[in-house]
Amino acid sequence: MEQNKRTQIAELGEFGLIDKLTGAFAPRNRTTLRGVGDDAAVIAASRSEATLVSTDLLMEGIDFDLTYFPLKHLGYKTVTVGASDILAMNALPEQLLLSLGVSSKFSVEALQEFYEGVRLACEELNIDLAGGDTTASVTGLTVNVTAIGRARRSDIVYRNGAKPNDLICITGNLGAAYMGLQLLEREKRVLHDVENPEPQFAGHEYLLEKYLKPRARRDVIAALAEEKLRPTAMIDLSDGLASDLMQLCKASDCGARIYLERIPIARQTHQLAEEMHTDPVVAALNGGQDHELLFTVPLSMQEQVMRLGLVDVIGHITQPGTECYLVTPDGSDIRLKAQGFKEEI
Amino acid sequence: MEQNKRTQIAELGEFGLIDKLTGAFAPRNRTTLRGVGDDAAVIAASRSEATLVSTDLLMEGIDFDLTYFPLKHLGYKTVTVGASDILAMNALPEQLLLSLGVSSKFSVEALQEFYEGVRLACEELNIDLAGGDTTASVTGLTVNVTAIGRARRSDIVYRNGAKPNDLICITGNLGAAYMGLQLLEREKRVLHDVENPEPQFAGHEYLLEKYLKPRARRDVIAALAEEKLRPTAMIDLSDGLASDLMQLCKASDCGARIYLERIPIARQTHQLAEEMHTDPVVAALNGGQDHELLFTVPLSMQEQVMRLGLVDVIGHITQPGTECYLVTPDGSDIRLKAQGFKEEI
Incomplete structure (x- = not known):
């Protein structure tokens, strides 16, 4: 007997799912x-x-x-x-x-x-x-x-405007929200059946704030306007650097190379990651919920964008047909993979 | 020992709750x-x-x-x-x-x-x-x-533009979606542990469609535009006639009188209500989910609005300070009360 087909959502992942569900819709209103x-x-x-x-x-x-x-x-x-x-x-x-x-x-x-x-x-x-x-x-x-x-x-800046050789800029630092979440989850486990729980958060306030009370980067958008700097492409860092960079590159039909040692990671993120035997780079790449901005600018704007004092340049955009790579300090290339939704469901 | 105050949401109802929660917000953008x-x-x-x-x-x-x-x-x-x-x-x-x-x-x-x-x-x-x-x-x-x-x-037509003596107009008919829901709930109960359930929907297709697949009244808005008829106030009939009329009157600072025998109720709604020993008027007043439109027009537009062939006039708006009443065929006035959210939670 034939059965109705039943595909698990996890098989497609969030982006595959969205493509499948919304593919039949073409805009009709101007x-x-x-x-x-x-x-x-x-x-x-x-x-x-x-x-x-x-x-x-x-x-x-x-x-x-x-x-x-x-x-x-x-x-x-x-x-x-x-x-x-x-x-x-x-x-x-x-x-x-x-x-x-x-x-x-x-x-x-x-x-x-x-x-x-x-x-x-x-x-x-x-x-x-x-x-x-x-x-x-x-x-x-x-x-x-x-x-x-x-x-x-x-x-307006879309995801699809990045061009080869554009610089990849990141505001703030990454992985802190994820480590804040790990800390909260750890204390929840540890204090599960303690009567008067006293969670140990001393020294980690920054991470907790990044997870529980992140600020939207209106200041960055205001500064870009002030400096008349218009990025070529931009995306909100909500799913993690790897996933969001890949989204931007897919939309722009290009690849990217980012350099591990240039990814901005806060001291407190490093400290807690060490304490919890986690890799802070993995937290930065896949943690998500940073709500920082990732954007690209033409190489010619490097000086101008650095003068903002709000961003780090972590790499550059590569030709159409190339993939997204993380370059480690020893010079090896690691191809980025998206994480996120697929694991959650 | 003093305890933190804990007010049940049901004590306020949906509209009281919204007022309480959003009262502190005043618009700042022009x-x-x-x-x-x-x-x-x-x-x-x-x-x-x-x-x-x-x-x-x-x-x-x-x-x-x-x-x-x-x-x-x-x-x-x-x-x-x-x-x-x-x-x-x-x-x-x-x-x-x-x-x-x-x-x-x-x-x-x-x-x-x-x-x-x-x-x-x-x-x-x-x-x-x-x-x-x-x-x-x-x-x-x-x-x-x-x-x-x-x-x-x-x-644009707001809820707050109704004036005394304006006519109260209703598109379509009311209570059908509610009766459709009652039918579905009844069959669910009856067939709860039946192996091959065969729900009895014959003759009630209209009610099921009004509940499961209601149409948005784009045709009405297009017809009003065609006829250059601009209502003075309008609201979507989603919570039930009583609740939605009271919302409109509250916003417009007025009262209303609607006439029981003028409330449009479909034959199928009457039939099922009788079969289920329910009052179809209660279904129309409090059932909700009709997704029809309720609007008011000046008395002078009566002929024009009737010519649309899309609405019933069920009553009129009364002076500020008055309440909303349902007038029964024997001439007695029943003051309307809102139902809905308060019961759900």
Whole structure:
């Protein structure tokens, strides 16, 4: 007997799945300037301007664990997640819509804490909470954030504009959020059946903040505008450097070479990684949730981009048909592989 | 010892909750023309046009039951839910962003069915799928739909424009979706431990379609534009006539009188309600999920609006300070009360 075909989602991975599901959709409205396949959809506003819209779903038990994630921080981080998608298009986020699915275990006061974090982040980023939806949930908390931004059409930076020899720039440092998460998970395990748990976080505050309360890099986008520097391509670092760089290269039809010793990793990340017998480079490459920006600029802009004082150049773009490689200090090339969703599900 | 205050969400209800949570947010960007409190956020596009954005969260076990909800229909209905919010602003939806949270119980083929329904509805409504997010989920399916539309600023209809003596108009008929749901729930209970269940749906196809595959009323918005008829206020009928009318009246600072015998209820709704010993008027008032439109027009437009052939006039708006009443055939007034969220949680 024939059975209906049943393909596991994990066989395709997140990006394969999205390609498969959305392949049949071709834009039909002339206001749809860019649809699926970038950090945000780009919609014509006026002749010269565009509205950018992104959506992100955060689910309890997958994207956050309320055992150690304070609701106020979760509200703050929700805004960061949404805002980062808009910033990664070289645009400024201006509005936010929030959908909340809440089970009866949450009190009004708990939700107020969440919204207090939302308010804080919105204030810092000059974003308006402009709508939302609240529904019941069988178990746990579900959050969806729709972020809306605005830019001159000519200022928008897509994932697909990188050219051979462009420099690959990274803001901030990588792997810290991942190590913060590892620390929280370790303390949760250790203190599982301790009555008055006293988690050991001393000296690791920076990592915890990078995981629990990351800041969206509005400052970087503002600085780029100030310096009249327009990247050729850009992406939000949410899935990990390896995955996000490969996404950018795939969209731009090119390869990349990045240099291991140039990847910015914080001292605290190194310290905890050593203590936990983890490789900090793996944390940087695959950890994700850094919410820093990865962008490319023409070689000719090297001096100008370094003068910002906000980025590290970690490598360069290579010809179409090439792959993405990590070059180690001893000169060997390691081909990058994407991690992420495939493991989660 | 003092305890932290813990208020149950049900004590406030959905609208009380939203007021409490979003009260501290005042718009700061001049592009935010309308924030929380209508079917969609209104964002300045150009001097004369605006972009409308809405968000809706649908959760398995709360908003749908996959025991009897085919995934293809769920995809279709998701688009209807999103599109209706934009239509209710007297605007046309043009783009859609979809977030999906999926547990490992779903195969790629199952998700393809869902997207097939999305594609169908998008085609009918001329909407582009322009982005989304896919994440894992611990259990079940979570769907968030962000709908984006466009309108001339002067064409947009808000909830708050109803004036005393305006006529209250309803498209289609009410209560059918609710009765469709009751039927599906009944068959689920009855056939709970039957090996080869054969649910009895004969004669009730219309009700099932209104629940499982409701159409967004793009035709109504197009007809209003054709006739150059601009309602004074409008709302999507998603929570039930009573709740939605009260929302509109609260926003417009007025009351209403609607007449029981004028509420459009389909023959099939009456039939099943009788069979199930339910009051069809209660289904129409509190059932929800009709995704029809409720709008008000000045008395002077009565003839014009009736000529559309798409609406029933069920009552009129009353002075500020008055409440919302249902007038029964014997002339008695029943004050309307909102149902919905409060009972769900």
